[in-house]
Amino acid sequence: MSQEDWKKKLTPEQFNVCRLGGTESPFSGKFNKHYEEGTYLCAACGQELFPSNTKFDSGSGWPSFSDVLNSKNVTLKDDFAYNMHRVEALCSNCGSHLGHVFEDGPAPTGKRWCINSVSLDFKPKTL
Numbered sequence: 001m002s003q004e005d006w007k008k009k010l011t012p013e014q015f016n017v018c019r020l021g022g023t024e025s026p027f028s029g030k031f032n033k034h035y036e037e038g039t040y041l042c043a044a045c046g047q048e049l050f051p052s053n054t055k056f057d058s059g060s061g062w063p064s065f066s067d068v069l070n071s072k073n074v075t076l077k078d079d080f081a082y083n084m085h086r087v088e089a090l091c092s093n094c095g096s097h098l099g100h101v102f103e104d105g106p107a108p109t110g111k112r113w114c115i116n117s118v119s120l121d122f123k124p125k126t127l
């Protein structure tokens with residue numbers, strides 16, 4: 001998919017975050033305080049990314065997860081923007097920007113996946 005194709009498929013906010021690496025305003029995202037059981041998917045392509053039981057409230061204003069569903073589903077990339085070294089998380093299937101990974105998360109992983117709500121979709125658990 002070209003950037004033009006993505007522009008047609010995604011909302012302007014999704015395009016800015018997923019394809020241009022932008023960041024939504026903290027506490028603005030629809031999944032920040034969302035704690036239903038299910039699976040979080042890539043908003044752009046639908047690949048499964050995070051199980052709801054790894055989600056926690058980090059107080060950062062963005063949805064935070066301590067682990068991924070499958071490490072193959074996420075690509076990590078060094079990001080040196082703003083003179084900081086951060087680790088960027090991208091969907092391994094479509095390359096969409098998801099957020100960043102920090103090393104100050106809860107045990108046992110110690111990871112904090114700080115993810116934009118607009119990069120995510122949610123599939124409720126089916127009984």
Ligand SMILES: [Zn+2]
Pocket residue numbers: 042043044045046047091092093094095096
């Ligand atoms: Zn994707």
